[in-house]
Amino acid sequence: xxxxxxxxxxxxxxxxxxxxxxxxxxxxxxxxxxxxxxxxxxxxxxxxxxxxxxxxxxxxxxxxxxxxxxxxxxxxxxxxxxxxxxxxxxxxxxxxxxxxxxxxxxxxxxxxxxx
Amino acid sequence: xxxxxxxxxxxxxxxxxxxxxxxxxxxxxxxxxxxxxxxxxxxxxxxxxxxxxxxxxxxxxxxxxxxxxxxxxxxxxxxxxxxxxxxxxxxxxxxxxxxxxxxxxxxxxxxxxxxx
Numbered sequence: 001x002x003x004x005x006x007x008x009x010x011x012x013x014x015x016x017x018x019x020x021x022x023x024x025x026x027x028x029x030x031x032x033x034x035x036x037x038x039x040x041x042x043x044x045x046x047x048x049x050x051x052x053x054x055x056x057x058x059x060x061x062x063x064x065x066x067x068x069x070x071x072x073x074x075x076x077x078x079x080x081x082x083x084x085x086x087x088x089x090x091x092x093x094x095x096x097x098x099x100x101x102x103x104x105x106x107x108x109x110x111x112x113x114x115x
Numbered sequence: 116x117x118x119x120x121x122x123x124x125x126x127x128x129x130x131x132x133x134x135x136x137x138x139x140x141x142x143x144x145x146x147x148x149x150x151x152x153x154x155x156x157x158x159x160x161x162x163x164x165x166x167x168x169x170x171x172x173x174x175x176x177x178x179x180x181x182x183x184x185x186x187x188x189x190x191x192x193x194x195x196x197x198x199x200x201x202x203x204x205x206x207x208x209x210x211x212x213x214x215x216x217x218x219x220x221x222x223x224x225x226x227x228x229x230x231x
Contacts, residue, residue, distance in 0.1 A: 037222075042224060043227075044223065103150075
């Protein structure tokens with residue numbers, strides 16, 4: 001079964017600093033997308049960034065960027081200039097592949113931002 | 116544009132009862148997916164509905180069922196509730212059925228179900 005692994009249950013960063021959240025995945029697909037979602041205390045999952053596996057260029061969305069290493073099946077999220085509002089659970093997700101759509105999520109990383 | 120609306124936000128039920136949760140997708144979205152979130156198992160996919168048809172189903176027992184109406188609103192039903200069904204149930208809507216290259220899923224705030 002396809003898996004998504006986030007090895008850091010909790011992370012902490014100082015406001016304005018940079019933090020990197022790790023994610024590894026396992027897929028037999030050659031063409032796929034990877035996602036990072038943010039879940040604040042309000043519980044609503046919000047898409048942070050999406051990476052297309054066939055694109056070598058790492059995706060970037062304002063202060064959020066990814067380091068995508070396809071061969072290593074690694075997909076880390078870098079948050080620059082961390083803000084208090086970035087404090088949340090962060091989930092890495094990938095589709096299971098084949099005809100089974102939708103998303104498989106990692107266990108999540110709880111990010112705290114210190115003022 | 117209104118987001119994904121889930122009702123109710125909180126629910127307390129007794130073991131053995133059944134429960135129905137509702138999800139209204141974003142206007143124009145035809146796909147609704149349901150996920151269960153628990154501290155132990157994390158987020159797990161339940162099923163996806165598109166155009167009133169179930170397209171995908173996760174690995175959950177038959178006590179979990181769903182349906183979608185012609186206006187794309189979806190309901191999820193859990194019969195014979197067990198303590199382990201206590202969870203946050205999230206639904207996500209997207210324009211089309213799930214294909215990663217053309218889909219961004221928008222999530223609701225979830226329904227917190229507690230089974231006592």
